[in-house]
Amino acid sequence: MKKVSRLIPIILLCGLILAACSSATQPAPQPSEAAVVESNVTEAPTAEAQAAAPATVEPQAAPAIQHTNVPASPPASGGEKWGDHSTVSSNNAARALLGDDFSESKFERPYNANTMDVYFPQLDIDGAVVYPEDAAWVYAIISMVSRDANNSFAGQYAIELDLDRNGRGEFLIVVDQPSSADWTTEGVRVYKDANLDIGGVKPATADSEGISSNGYEAVLFDQGTGDDPDLAWYRLDPSNPNSIQIAYKQSLLGGVTKYTAGIWAGTRLDPALFDYNDHFTYEQAGAANSEIKNFYPIKALSELDNTCRYAIGYDATGLEPGICP
């Protein structure tokens, strides 16, 4: 019995030593516990990301736009054709002696603002043709001096339609940075002046009354979204690298066959600021003609070109505001 009683303290001692040993090794699990906490922390964003995943799927699930009517090709001949001044042939850079008349809404300023030391050939309209004869489509070809240094059309290109020939446009069809060789509605928008407030007191002529206009405020067609998903299209001209083709449905015109059309090009065209010469003063806009010393050079209105308005489907009377001479 004495041996047993002597063993008890030894066992207790060993037990204490083991306990001490185990407590000495206890710090080891702690980091792993901390790691578990850390992994919990990293799990939290993963769970959040998973929760957010369905939201990002939703836009992808939006139904694709179904097109039924695709334009064909403009006729090989005919059409209403008109030209525009270009400044590329000018011996003097940084000016346009012809074609820029702020007061009459004629712009010839394919240059950067203020210094006018950068010329944009992709914004310099050379000419246009409109083919109004097709039963379903009107085709318009807009020709620029050339593409830009990257062989692209960096800018926005538009045709403005004045259906009742009073100088106040009704529709503006804008193509954004055209790059597709095939007909597409991508980048194509059709705007309308639904509240008929464009032009101020004097349509086509600058007047301060027009500054309250909200321009083309209604979006009829946005890249296939709208009442008619096929209303307007564009493609790069297969036969001319400097041209783009626009096609809009005859139905847009509501049966009107005699109207005027003008072409616009700009780095950015703002439908809300039509008419531009009502929303800026001459002093703010500047002038491209260096002989107009009061206002030269171009300032707030730069990187912009347009044509006069051309009579489509009839012979111009010459009295239409903004009409080509």
Ligand SMILES: [Ca+2]
């Ligand atoms: Ca031009």
Ligand SMILES: [Ca+2]
């Ligand atoms: Ca009008």
Ligand SMILES: [Ca+2]
């Ligand atoms: Ca006006």
Ligand SMILES: [Ca+2]
């Ligand atoms: Ca308006």
